[in-house]
Amino acid sequence: MSSRLTAGYTALMALLGASVFAAPGLGALSWAAIGLCSAAAVVVGVRRFAPSRPLPWWVLAAAILAMGAGDTIYGAEAAGWLHAPALADICYLAMFPLMTTGLIQMARSSAVLVDWSRMLDLLTFTCAAALLSWMWLVTPGLGADNLGHAAKSVTAAYALGDLLILVTTVGLAVAAGRNASMTLLALGAIALLAADVWYALATLGGGWHPGGPAESPYLLLYYCWGAAALRPSMVRLTQPVPARSPQLPIRSAALLGLSLSTPPAVLLVEASAGQVRDGVIIGAAWMLMSALVITRLAMALSRHRQTVDRQQQLRRGCGTLVAASDIAKVDDALRAAVGDLMPAGLAHTVLLAVQDPRSPGDPDPIAKLIKRYPLPHADQGRTRLVNTRMLHPELGDRLDWHPATLVCRLAVDHRDQDDPELGALLVAGDGVALAAIQDAVEVLAAQASLALERIALTDAINRRSNEEYLRAATRNSIDAVIIVDGDRCVRYTSPALADIIGSDVPILTALRDIVHPDDHEQIERTLRAAHRTPQPDGARAWWHLPRPNGGVMTVEVSCRDLRHDRRVRGYVITMRDLAEQEAMQRESIRRALSALPAAQNRERSHRRFG
Template structure:
């Protein structure tokens, strides 16, 4: 469908251009129609493709509109009064280049085509300096014999110099992205504009410009190429934001730019010493453009410095919070605060913590007390990059994450576990931040560094927790390791945090690391255990409760245990339930055997059968 629109636009523009040469009397109306078609193509391309930044394309469309209006004014003046020059047309033609300058400033911001425009501004400064020297030394000495006024001379130099600058920028873009169709079309259009403007200037220096000649093909190519560039889908890459690399400008390049900026001053001084300033307007224009380039360079440097200072401050605050974190909840809060501070105020975004644990395998020794948290049953996507984060489209993530992320277009997936591949294969935790793509690109480095620091904090907490549990287990082994009563500590997540050797002997199984009580107790006995744990956890007091359980051993035999359950609400460490089990199977069997023997030795005359039935 986009190709059909481009073919239709090219066909219409070519037909109108053919009419310009075949019907000179209607040239003004035809040029206006061609300009209107190009402006319409730009507007439709903006609406259809929705680029990340619309400003440069709107400015390019405005430039096409101004150029078309100048062509119409020029044609009207030529046909009505017979004048070759029109003041209105000259004003419109000259006003084209400020619009194109503003468009190029917007277009060369960090994007998928040019990540840093500092090199481009340096190149333009040198081109301006060379153009000024060439004009004053080669072209200006030949102008007095042409009969052109100062205003007409300024219009000529603005046409040539402005077209040259536009072509340089477009060629630089084309070199940076040789496979981008929109960039190539913009470069072709800029070349056509410069070619026709140069032909116009040469004709004016000679016998004068005559409309309808082949030199006007350049302007037709300019209209056609720029309109087609806006219609092509690749136009969105011109403003798609990417990471901005650090500015490592060499000292020699800075010196070259400084010399180029001083060229206008040197030329002005040389002409003043010679006796008269003949090219004051041209020198002023070049000096103004050089000032714009220098200001652009300074503004870019200031923005980079401001961003770096802001990023360093937020990372320092986040690092301080992570160093003092005593639990995973504080780590999550530090990350939430950092993301809220880094993103521009009012930016719609969502933050989600994702946790993937492969079935039957525990991947950490830390309880992730996070909110909002999503437990995954499948790994997150990965592209095996060396970075610790991925920037992906939200729709490509598991469906369970789409709703918590608010349906925002792009998401950063930053790993919170050691190893860049941990979230994808071995399981682990990840920080997900969803927002628009431009915002995430600008904040990706900071989020990635903060995620790395949070990973270290989580590792520290895991190692500290493991050390505390090891010391606790050693203490409990000293206290309860030699007793015949089983001691079991169950966390709120049903995980067995401690079990002494007597507990495993009672059940007749071997120790199982990182197991839950459901993995140890036979499924037929889950109901009675679950009922007791719910009752204990619902109590606010620590007095506990006493019950009896009948548990099935691994050999399918039954064991009767007396159980005391007590909540560990006020104890140091994570909350849970302390369970003490005493095997009373043999004791109950001896009691029943003693009772049975008593019944067997009951005095004659009593109904022994009824007594047995009563105590059965």
């Protein structure tokens, strides 16, 4: 659908662009249609893709409309329909602050504004570019004899406005990385600068002629800014991005050095020419750039201190996770560590969704919800910063509907397992703050995964040891002992069970398979009763077990719910054969009667006279 929209938009803009060259006299109508079509493309893109912060795109649409209005008025003036040059300049000049505001709003969540050192680098480069623009574009226009004072001021404002849009767009493009929408916006900004330079040179020369080749950059500008909103990648331009490394990249260092060397180079060029005409401008630019560089160094030192503090907080959190002995302590450690990493006083919510192995039959509601509605994980890595509205409404309620949520997978890499997922860690709060601590939270999630795996393995080892002890203790017992997990599967059986039912019971056999079908509902009633009954007593019932020869035997059952006991983690069911119990009772009665004096006298008389 997006491709069809872009194709239709391209065909329509090509048709309108052709009308600009084919009918210069109707340029006012053509430019009005082009501006409306480009702004409508932005509106359609916002409605279709629903970015998390649509305001920057609405401001971009307003900037396109302002420029379209200026081109319409200029075309009407060129055709002789209207004479209002000041009104066209007002529309053009209104476009620059609108466009700059929209781009800055897009960059508000990007690393350019999250990391102010990058913004200072960008401002330093802007000062250098502004100095060059002033020397080579504005100064020749100010010295032209065929322009009045108002025209010279407007020309200078156009040059500075184009430079501001270009620098802001380049900064956003660096932060956004590979993004089709951002590429189109940057291409449109370059086209705007090229078109205005072409227009300035034409004005200083023989004049501007509507319908000429110089109209092409303006057409490219309208097309690119409208097409940028029709790409699905436009959503990512308003989403927070992770903060990058505080180290100064080689390219940024080279760009910063080039910017600092620009004022001395310009001064050297003018001095070599024999006259320094712009010494005040060069000195002011040098002072401003020096102040920006000094500020950047101070902020670098502050960032270094913050990084050291964050590493200490992360080290403390990882140490607490290493010492955690159960899931509750892992949860507490994660909440404390995330609270230390988040800025003081900033509201946030931490949610650990992990199935507790102590109650496998009673699944955690959050873990069950996540299993039913999978979370949006990143294609690579374990974390992803998403809009909270993308999650299930119940999860949104538990996360207090904070603007953004950091989704962290809890997993351990097992080559022999197909599903290493342990759960998920959700941290909701301000998107910019979460982007700044995303790497640290990912480390905490990895440590939590190891802690959970260690707890699970420890519990498994303890259960195995307890089962071996129980098997040795019940080897000669006439009562059969069964341990059933929450899924109603047999995890342990004592040797007496095979003697009772006449066959061995494999591990992980369903409890329903060894009980008569008529008692399947009785099984659930007994387990529910065991959950409500105190552990020392347990729930008692009578079940019927089928024999291999087709017969049925009745057993007395005692069931205790020990799922929360780390040594057991399941239901303990004790079975006693009633027939065997009756035989033992008869034998006990016979022995008791034989011990009476009368019985002993009869026995002696029988041996003497019998």
